[in-house]
Amino acid sequence: DGGITQSPKYLFRKEGQNVTLSCEQNLNHDAMYWYRQDPGQGLRLIYYSQIVNDFQKGDIAEGYSVSREKKESFPLTVTSAQKNPTAFYLCASSSGTGGNNEQFFGPGTRLTVL
Amino acid sequence: DAKTTQPNSMESNEEEPVHLPCNHSTISGTDYIHWYRQLPSQGPEYVIHGLTSNVNNRMASLAIAEDRKSSTLILHRATLRDAAVYYCILRAWNAGNMLTFGGGTRLMVKP
Numbered sequence: 001d002g003g004i005t006q007s008p009k010y011l012f013r014k015e016g017q018n019v020t021l022s023c024e025q026n027l028n029h030d031a032m033y034w035y036r037q038d039p040g041q042g043l044r045l046i047y048y049s050q051i052v053n054d055f056q057k058g059d060i061a062e063g064y065s066v067s068r069e070k071k072e073s074f075p076l077t078v079t080s081a082q083k084n085p086t087a088f089y090l091c092a093s094s095s096g097t098g099g100n101n102e103q104f105f106g107p108g109t110r111l112t113v114l
Numbered sequence: 115d116a117k118t119t120q121p122n123s124m125e126s127n128e129e130e131p132v133h134l135p136c137n138h139s140t141i142s143g144t145d146y147i148h149w150y151r152q153l154p155s156q157g158p159e160y161v162i163h164g165l166t167s168n169v170n171n172r173m174a175s176l177a178i179a180e181d182r183k184s185s186t187l188i189l190h191r192a193t194l195r196d197a198a199v200y201y202c203i204l205r206a207w208n209a210g211n212m213l214t215f216g217g218g219t220r221l222m223v224k225p
Contacts, residue, residue, distance in 0.1 A: 042201070042215030043158070090157045099146040099205035100165075105157030 003027065004106035006091050011111045013078070013085070021076045021109045023091030032074040033092040033103065036060060043090060049074055050097055078111065086113045118202045123220040126192045134187040134219055136202030141182050146205045149176065149187045151198040152218075158201065161187065197223045 004025045013019045025032065031050050035043040045058030049068040063082025068074050074093075078085045088110050092103040119137040126132040138147065148163040162169055162176045164185075169176040175188040189196055201218040 042217065088155075092157075099144070100163070102148065102160040102163060103158075104160065108155075108157045110155075 004091060004093055004104055006089075006106035006109050008109060009107065011109055013111060013113050015113055016080045018077055018079050019111065021078065021089055021091075021111070023074045023076065023106060024072055025074075025091075025093045025104075025106075026072060027093055027095075027104060028071070029093035029095050029104070030071070031094045031097050031101075032068065033094075034058075034064070034066065034074070034076045035090045035092065037088040037090060037108075046076065046089075085111055087111060118204060118216055120200070120202055120216065120219045122217065123222065125222045125224060126189075128194060128223055128225050129191050132189040132192045132196070132221065132223075134189075134200050134202075134221065135184065136186070137184045138202070138204055139183045141204055142206065143182075144206055147176065147178060147182075147185050148203045148205055149174070150201045150203065150215075151196075152201070153195075153198045158215075161200070163205075192221075192223045194223050194225060197221055 007022045033048045034046040037043050044060050046064050047055055047058055047066045049055040052068055052071050055066050055068050063079055065077045088108050090108045091106040094101045094103045146163050146165050149161040150158040151161050152158045162171055162174050164176045177186045199218040199220050201215050
C-alpha cells in the first residue's frame with residue numbers, strides 16, 4: 001500500500017538532547033512537509049522540501065533541522081535549541097505544491113520532553 | 115492563503131446527513147477550496163477539494179456557492195467514524211508550500 005510512515009509513534013526526550021523523527025513515503029511525491037501541532041491548535045509549518053537536496057524554512061523553523069537526501073525520506077531533527085519541543089509532529093507529502101494538489105499525512109509522532 | 119470561518123462545533127445523529135458550512139468572503143478567483151479532517155490523535159486526512167463546480171467523491175460532496183464566498187461539505191450519512199475536526203482551507207493556484215489550518219469544526223456524531 002502506498003502511504004507515509006512516521007516513526008516512532010511516541011518519543012520521550014530529556015532536556016538538552018537532540019532527537020530525530022523519521023518520515024518515509026512511497027507515493028513518489030516530490031514535495032514533503034513537516035508540521036507541528038499543539039493541543040487544540042491547528043498545524044504550523046516547520047520545514048518543507050519541494051525536491052531532493054532542497055528544503056526551505058517554514059513559519060517556526062528555529063530549533064529544528066531537516067535533510068532531503070532521498071526522494072522518499074525527510075527526517076526532522078529536534079535540537080536542544082528548540083525551547084518548547086513537546087508537541088505532535090506531522091509529516092506530509094504532495095505530488096506538487098500548487099493549489100490543486102492535496103497533501104497526504106502520516107500518522108504523526110508525539111514528542112514529550114521530560 | 116485566504117481566511118476561512120467555520121463554526122466551532124456541530125452535532126449530528128448517526129445515519130443522518132451533515133452539512134458543514136465554511137465562509138470565505140475574501141476568496142480570490144484562483145483559490146481552491148480544500149477540506150481535510152482530523153480524527154483524534156491522528157494526522158489530517160484529505161476529504162475533497164474544488165474550484166467552482168460542486169464536487170463529489172466517495173467520502174463527501176462539496177457544494178460551492180455561486181459567488182464562491184461560501185461552501186458546504188456534505189456527509190450524506192454520518193457514522194460514528196466521521197466524528198472529527200473538519201478544516202476548510204483555501205489554497206491559491208500557486209499556493210507553494212503549506213496548508214494553513216484554522217480552528218476547524220468539531221463534529222460530534224450521536225448514536
